[in-house]
Amino acid sequence: MDYREAGVDTQAGRAFVEKIRQKVESTYSGEVLGGLGGFGGYFELPQGYQNPVLVSGTDGVGTKLKIAQALNRHHTIGIDLVAMCVNDVLTCGAKPLFFLDYLATGKLNLQQLSQVVEGIVEGCRSSNCALLGGETAEMPGFYQVGEYDVAGFCVGIVEKNKILDGSQVQIGDIVIGLASSGVHSNGFSLIHKVLESNGFSWSDGCETFEGQTIGDVLLTPTQLYVKPILEALKLGIEIHAMAHITGGGFPENLPRCLNKEQSAIINTKNWKIPPIFSWIAQNGHISQYNLFETFNMGIGFVVIVPSQKAELTLSFFKNQKITAYQIGQVVKGIGEVIIDS
Template identity: 65%
Template sequence: MDYREAGVDVVAGRAFVEGIRSLVHSTHRPEVLGGFGGFSGCFQLPTGYRQPVLVSGTDGVGTKLKIAQTLNRHDTIGIDLVAMCVNDVLTCGAQPLFFLDYLATGKLNSEQLTQVVSGIAQGCRIAGSALLGGETAEMPGFYQPGEYDLAGFCVGIVEKSKILDGSQVEVGDVVIGLASQGVHSNGFSLVRKIVQDTLLPVGGEGGELLNPWHTCPELLGGKSLGEVLLTPTQIYVKPVLDALAAGVEIHGMAHITGGGIPENLPRCLGANQSVQIDSNSWVIPPIFQWLAEAGKVSREEMFNTFNMGIGFAIIVPSATAEDSRKWFESQGIAAYTMGTAINGTGKFVLT
């Protein structure tokens, strides 16, 4: 008996690593040291910082993976993985430097997982982050055929004096919401429940989606449900860092992930502050209306679960709010004046 008979093909694993070499190299920055395939990755700190602070963040994609695996489409899920990490790191003003992924599967499917890694590489290029390395684990008996799981983390850098930690936010500051590209990567357990209960499953109860590429007239542009749900998470790194470099004054930032706007926006406030948001101040994408109606989900639950069309928020001085909003619009990102920071105890007030 050998390892291959037990379900792990070491030779195929080596071939897979060699096959993704060019994808990894396509993301490298000048600070990357050494080659690809070692036990660890080396990265030299960029110059120009007086008191550099390293910032780290880690995340996964959650049950959105089930949608990708059901539809057998794996080219965008890696973008989601990178986005979930780099957007978190960005909130304190940090520039992502490098990213590492962990990919686990029951049986190595080189074609499938190469698509996944190509998405990770694309996300890293968008974020300006080097794909420094990763780990691929073949675990027979632990995952069903065709299943895989993803996790990753990134490390960024910021000047200590420029860290955004909530202390810069003042009462009266204005919240600018940057549009999401859809559901992003949160709330998919509820999404899958709604879809499975709404579209008749194949083979009865517990089956997979019937015609997941079903076109819903309610969805923007008449796209299929599968296309809309697999739209990758927006990566906000470049426009936000460019804004800071251009002199846009930003006092706080929030990545709108699990828990939606009510949970995430207050996390970037200062002491004795709350935030008041006008729910009519931005355009909520049609996919959220479809989910609410199909699943009979309350307005409160929708806001507590999904981003509702706002993927990232910045807090700016009221005097420069409109100029800041227009700056992001000029970069091709829909931006909305959503509300203000008020006196309070860290609560979220939706009107």
């Protein structure tokens, strides 16, 4: 017996690395040392920082993968993977430097996983972040043929005296929401349950989605917020805190950027909630509370600014072609989010 008979094709693994090499190296910045294929990736810290702090984050895509694998569409998954990590790192004001990925599959499919990596490359380019390296694991018997899982790891950098940690937030500050591109990459276990309970399939059409299938809408990739946020910080727009609205929605994520004696009131009438969320609610008989506790509800990222800077901030994001809304205010409280509908 040999390794190939056990289900692991090392030659296919080497072929995969060569297939993606050019695309991966297209994300490299001047700080990347060496090339793809070593035991580790080398990244030289950029010049100009006085007291740099490295910020790290890791995440996956979750059960959204099941839709991609069922429809054999994998490019957007790579974008999701990058976005879930870089958007997290961004919340403290850090600039993403480099990204690594881990792909595990039952049997290596060059076309399938190349699509995933192409999406990762696109996400990294859109975030000015180098895809420094990764790992591909072929695990027959653990994953079925056609199945794979992905994880991402991001490292960013920020000046120590510019870290946004919630201490800058004041009572009366305004909460500005940046529009999501849809469901992003959270809440899919509940979505799977809704579809199974109603007998829907991913390829079903729906008038609500204007000609798109359910799968089309749900595979829309997670919005990347890196470039407009970093540009805002560069131009000196005063931001007191930021939050990435992921699993747990507003109730879980927004308090993470507030002080202990602060809460936030969110007015749901101040933005248009995308139809996908009302469709999920209707077909799953889900209460508004549970919707907001699970999904982003059309707001993927939040910035908190002084009240006198709210209009300036909204104008900035409009010029950046990012849809933004004034959705709430910071009040005295106990670290909770009050949903006002």
